Amino acid sequence: RRSRILPEKLFKVIIIGDPTVGKTSFIQRYVQNSFTKEYKGTVGVDFALKVVHWYDSQVVKLQLWDIAGQERFTWMTRVYYKDTHGCVIMFDLTNKNSFENTLKWKKDLDGKCTLSDGSPVPCMLLANKCDLQDRKVHQADIESFHKENNFIGWTETSAKEGLMVNDSMKFLIEVMMQHE
Numbered sequence: 001r002r003s004r005i006l007p008e009k010l011f012k013v014i015i016i017g018d019p020t021v022g023k024t025s026f027i028q029r030y031v032q033n034s035f036t037k038e039y040k041g042t043v044g045v046d047f048a049l050k051v052v053h054w055y056d057s058q059v060v061k062l063q064l065w066d067i068a069g070q071e072r073f074t075w076m077t078r079v080y081y082k083d084t085h086g087c088v089i090m091f092d093l094t095n096k097n098s099f100e101n102t103l104k105w106k107k108d109l110d111g112k113c114t115l116s117d118g119s120p121v122p123c124m125l126l127a128n129k130c131d132l133q134d135r136k137v138h139q140a141d142i143e144s145f146h147k148e149n150n151f152i153g154w155t156e157t158s159a160k161e162g163l164m165v166n167d168s169m170k171f172l173i174e175v176m177m178q179h180e
């Protein structure tokens with residue numbers, strides 16, 4: 001039996017979107033598999049590390065950047081976006097405005113960075129808080145919107161219940177690996 005040890009891969013992934021959509025909770029669920037109810041605002045880590053054991057003894061490390069409150073005041077700077085390999089743009093299914101603003105976030109991202117080969121940064125659209133009843137955004141609208149605006153995919157998630165958190169990130173990793 002031969003074993004192959006592949007060099008580790010390190011990806012920078014940024015999570016952006018309006019305040020309170022659940023970005024920090026999503027990262028916390030993905031990295032620590034936990035959820036805390038209170039709203040933390042600007043307090044909290046700026047990035048977290050997630051180690052994923054991918055196929056063929058391939059270790060993938062994700063450096064997850066959380067904008068931790070700055071999203072209230074301005075769009076992000078070029079420095080923040082620099083060398084990003086992948087992106088998550090998140091909105092809250094119960095907040096229509098946060099859905100509409102995802103277009104501004106996407107334009108901000110694409111206007112300020114690309115991959116090293118010049119292609120757009122792979123970006124997932126995540127519709128968070130799917131555990132809640134009072135939805136304000138229709139699935140058909142998300143479906144057409146994500147195609148028109150070149151997201152690699154979209155899914156509903158719940159950071160609270162841990163729904164589609166791992167699966168959505170797995171999909172993003174697959175796309176990032178294809179760009180290597």
Ligand code: GDP
Pocket residue numbers: 018019020021022023024025026036037038039040041128129130131132157158159160161
């Ligand atoms: P951020 O500002 O985008 O980082 O949002 P937070 O992660 O701080 O979450 C804002 C609020 O939404 C907090 O009260 C969270 O507990 C809550 N929240 C986050 N994700 C979910 C979710 O999937 N479902 C529900 N019901 N609440 C959530």
Ligand code: MG
Pocket residue numbers: 023024025041066067068069
């Ligand atoms: Mg936050």
